Amino acid sequence: MKVVLKNLTKIFQSRNGNGKEVIAVNNFDFEIPDGKLIGLLGPSGCGKSTTLFMISGLLKQSSGQIFFGDDDVTNLPAEKRGVGLVFQNYALYPHMTVKQNIMFPLQNQKMPKAEIMQRVVEAAKLVQIDELLDRKPSELSGGQQQRVAIARALVKSPNVLLLDEPLSNLDARLRLQTREEIRRIQRDTNVTTIFVTHDQEEAMSISDLIVVMKLGVVQQIDEPQKVYDNPVNLFVAKFLGTPPINVFRGKIENKTLYIGDEKIMKFDHDDQEVYVGIRPEGFIVNDKGVLSTKFVSREVMGRDSSVVSKSDASETPIIRSIVDSDKVINPDENGMVHFDIKPNKIFVFNRETEERLLSGVNTKNAEEAPVAETPVEETVTTEEIPEVVDASEAPVEAPKKTTTKKTTTKKTVAKKTTKNAEEEK
Amino acid sequence: MVDSKQQWKAWLYLLPALILLAVFTVYPIINTVRISILEGYKPLAAIGGERYPLGIGNFTKVISYKGFTTCLTNTLLLCVLTVPISCFLALLVSVCLNSINRLGKVLQTIYFLPYVTNTIAIGMVFAMMFNIVGLKQVNVAEYLSTGGQYTIYNIYTDVNGEKWGFVAQSWGIINNLLQLFGINPVNWINSGGNINGGSSTYVANIAVMVVYIVWNALPFKILILLGGLQSVNKQYYDAAKIDGTSRVRTFWRITVPLLSPMLAYVIITGFIGGFKEYSSIVGIFGEGMGPSGNGSLQTIVGYIYDALKTDSYGTASAASLILFGIILIVTLINLYVSSKKVHY
Structure with a gap:
């Protein structure tokens, strides 16, 4: 029933x-x-x-x-x-x-x-x-x-x-x-x-x-x-997942997403302060990676292990990333480890409303494709952004507008999407 | 566990309580047993060094005393009548108290007041409430013509041929209430007067005692049962509600079984208290233990006190042990029954 x-x-x-x-x-x-x-x-x-x-x-x-x-x-x-x-x-x-x-x-x-x-x-x-x-x-x-x-x-x-x-x-x-x-x-x-x-x-x-x-x-x-x-906001992103999602303070400038001063990827959105959430499984250890954090320790969990590190840009006291057990971690001379980020494991949220921001959803760029059809890969293959996706990586499922509930705190996303959709027509 | 080397400390802390218990509880119990089996024991002479032969004379004296049957009957009757009534009423009141939100605390306090009030004082108040004081002389013709409806006693004709009689003149609130409903005043506790052919009846006396003892016993029982009710997890009732259980069924199938440990406690302590009934009767009837001091409401404890007053320490001790035996047996029966019915 x-x-x-x-x-x-x-x-x-x-x-x-x-x-x-x-x-x-x-x-x-x-x-x-x-x-x-x-x-x-x-x-x-x-x-x-x-x-x-x-x-x-x-x-x-x-x-x-x-x-x-x-x-x-x-x-x-x-x-x-x-x-x-x-x-x-x-x-x-x-x-x-x-x-x-x-x-x-x-x-x-x-x-x-x-x-x-x-x-x-x-x-x-x-x-x-x-x-x-x-x-x-x-x-x-x-x-x-x-x-x-x-x-x-x-x-x-x-x-x-x-x-x-x-x-x-x-x-x-x-x-x-x-x-x-x-x-x-x-x-x-x-x-x-x-x-x-x-x-x-x-x-x-x-x-x-x-x-x-x-x-x-x-x-x-x-x-x-x-x-x-596809968490709709920071709360949902933080609430789901163990170990919990890592949250960084970041910004969008010139359609590029920064964590601290490091360029992470192309992100087509208005310039603003943001929170960046990265799932622990979204880190790929790479000595030339886009994100560097201070290495603290490595916790062995058997099947895989987690790298514990710190960053000034991090909202959470420590950053936890899950890597394969056999992966060798070599912090550089400054004790830093470098990661690439899987694009489907990174979420960007407005600093004030904590609502999810999606690349390509931009009031100034109304001609761009609406949210539902924007594949995330597109944004990361731009030339100035380092290659972050392994060829083996499964294609990212496009974020879909699902049965999210619109509440007063969610005006930004909701409004922008509807406006977009209208303009498209 | 305390380290064995430290155990003497534990004993030291327990010592004050142990000494008091030994002097005022253990020794008297042993002494009671000793005195009860000494024939013709006299305390003063005993201090003087007199020796007494061992024997069961005290027990036979108590049992063969014709007044002892009265004591036993009164005690048993009061127990059997008051314990079930007071337990049932306490259950009813506590369930009601538990289900109201407003005024709950105030009512709880009011219901608890009898517990903190002196038994003798309450007894005197009850004696006033059940009082019937004297008779009023009335002219029969006049009384009937003005609509008098109470029984006229001892009608006589004076020298002028006028008929005179007596109507009960009640000042007690209970008899006033009865009069309100057109019921003849009852001589509850006074033996005097010529009402109903003389003294108040045994049934009336017992009725007063039952009302008084039940009222006096309620607060403690309500306190215990209410505590039990409040500790019952509300989810049992929510579960019962979801399953569409009627109120009556919820009460009998859930509330009462969950409350059964407290009910058992209240019943057992009720019986023990009932067997020790004494001061309540003194409160209403005075030390005469009955209307005009005829001793018709004498109880076992009353008998023990009377024996002590007359220096019959031997019979007092023997009667105490008999009472102890009765309470022990009743409590064992209670425990046996509750082991089948109580769900801990």
Whole structure:
């Protein structure tokens, strides 16, 4: 069943009565397609759980509407929405056995006993806990409790399955295993599933679509890989990826991008101060590389290793770049290492708005191709810019205008693109 | 673990408490057992060096004493009546208190007030509330013509042939309330007067005691249960709500089981307190332990105090040990039952 959120907003009144309001969720507008697994991703306090609880009906929205399929459930109480909710700490009733826990929702519906038993066993088999039906929750491991909680949510055949931080209470090993399990169960039941997490890896690994939120405002909604490859702003770029993206202070001058005083590449945009984000895997060690940083150390991680270095232009205290384990790093006489940058791993953001700037999107150069068709390679092959792309490097996927949400803080990009598009016509 | 060389320090710190416990708890317990098995023990003579033979005479004396059955019945009756009522009411009040947001703290304080008030003082207030003071002489014809509706007692005819009688004149608030509903005032606690053919009944006395003990026991129980309720994870209720659980079902299937450790504690301590009932009766009926001091509401603890007053240390000790035995058995039964029903 698809879930449609229309301008969903939640405002909390301040408790001490000073009239201050906190906008926990601001104008959430999204149609969640049927049978998909959606990850709501964001740091603490970004409103992702609030959104989940509003969909469940446990929290009342301040404004906006929620539809399940074509039914408006905005004013329906939680018990009538037919959602399954798995709580962060599972909320299994400790005094009931696994079986009693799973059958509890069905008993509320006054279902015949035989049917209840049949469905309980079915649900238990689905999450592979049919051996544990007579145990108490306290006798189960965290992962098993998690499965019981999912079984309890699924047993009543919910319209939508909601999971609140489903993996946060599990240890690292179990987390990997359980997230695969959640993916499998979701595929088996094909129930529209929304889960909340602050762990970007978790969200990216199993979601069909991820929704990145910040301070109640949706930043970007897209397939995980696309969000990673094309962050709409600095926040999204910083939030996704481990090790995190390296951020430098830079500038655009004469259609050229600088980090510090070093020319990095051709970048067709108005002159301005910018932030430059470079993914750790975007560095290529090259003694004649365009970017030089002070070598600090090398951390070995087995499969690859990371070079830790410093730069005055860096926003982050250290720069971390991932290189092959067998790559020899030779800092020069000044202790500097030099890198070339993979063009598809470098993102430029306006210094003030922190919005993504795309090469070729320029109000003065309206005749240039619109964003969607501008291949990044084009800009880096200009003669004065050193060659940075290996021949083996996969072609860069052109940045596409996806389902990004336009908010007040994003005016620059949004306006420019629309203007461009208009002028093109 | 503390280093064994340092252990003497730990003992040193514990010493003050240990000395007090030894002097005022351990020694009296041992002494009680000793005195209870000495025949004809007299404290002053004992100090003088007199020796007493061992025997179970004190116990047989207590059990064969005809008043002891009254003590036992009263104590058991009060326990059986007050513990379930007070526990149920406390559960009800604490669930209600827990579910209101405004005034919750204020009400909590109000409900807790009886706990910090002196038992005897509350007893005197209750005695006033349940009071019925004297009779009012009325002219029967006049009283009936002015719409009097209460029973007229002891009607007599005077020399002029006029009929006179007595109507109960209640000043206690409880009887005032009853009068408001047109119910005859009840002689709750006073034995005097000629109402209803004489003294107040045993049932009325017990009723007063039950109301008083329940009211007095509520605050502590509410405190414990409210604490338990507040520590219950709200997500259980959210989960129940999502699954469309009715309020009644949520209460019985989730709240009560999750609260069962506190309920067990409250019930067990309730029984223990009930078996030690004494001061509340003194508070209302005075040391006579009954209307006009007839001792009809005497309890086991009351019996022990009376024995001490008459220097019968042997019987007092024996009665104490009997009471200890009863409480021990009841508590063991409680624990056995709760081990089946309580979910820790």
